[in-house]
Amino acid sequence: MSKHKRRPVPVFHHPIIETHCHLDYLKGEPLEDVVMAAEKANIERLITITVSPENLDTVHHLACAHPRVYGTQGIHPHEADNWHDGLDTKIRDAMRTSPNRLLAIGEIGLDYHYDFSEPETQKAVFRKQLQMASELDMPVVIHTREADEDTIEILKEFEGTLKQRGVVHSFTSGEKLARYALDQGWYIGFNGICTFKKAENVREIIDLTPADRILLETDSPFLAPVPYRGKENMPYYLPFVGEFIAQHKGLEVEEFLAQAYRNSEALFFRNSG
Secondary structure, three states: OOOOOOOOOOOOOOOEEEEEEOHHHOOOOOHHHHHHHHHHOOEEEEEEOOOOHHHHHHHHHHHHHOOOEEEEEOOOHHHHHHOOHHHHHHHHHHHHHOOOOEEEEEEEEEEOOOOOOOHHHHHHHHHHHHHHHHHHOOOEEEEEEOOHHHHHHHHHHOOOOOOOOEEEOOOOOOHHHHHHHHHOOOEEEEOHHHHOOOOHHHHHHHHHOOHHHEEEOOOOOOOOOOOOOOOOOOHHHHHHHHHHHHHHHOOOHHHHHHHHHHHHHHHHOOOOO
């Protein structure tokens, strides 16, 4: 019996910026092939995100080695127990070395779904990195899961100093955090989760988020959108996410993609050359 043929990746006229992926975690295809396939899908730029002390250098290298690839520097809440003061210096030095290639501090935040790091440690490391972003005048990429109240509490501490704000990526949190973030000038990032049958909670947040506050991401290799759910996610699946959100919000796809592109440039590329 032949396998069900999945729909090909749609290619739209307006370019897209992939605002959150993990290129160094991809296993299914060589990186050069992935970047080329993304280009064919009219994905103009890709931002690959750090999560641990071990991949800070890797992401920095990727961002400098590939013209279409950019990066971040930061420690994920799962890795908070591995934080040490030397990482503060390392991240600051990288940002000063490659200001046009490393675009944000992230991904940082809180995750209480797993207990990979103690909540108090997570909060302390989150504050340290928000302070760093404030001092460097950099935007932030936030990961938060089952930690809405503490995320809001900590972000409130930095309302006066974190000028560029950032994005709450892969949003699966509640309406209270979404409204707080939007009121404070943050963007909200959506990925393939929004296409999942049982993700009505995410689609409700899409409903209340204005198009000019939405960023598109894949979080690849995780969370592949329908019709590729269950496969290793790839940055070049991003058009499925943009198309779905546009249709869900009743917007013309090309116009929505143009708006998402402007959003991505406004947040991440304001100071890049």
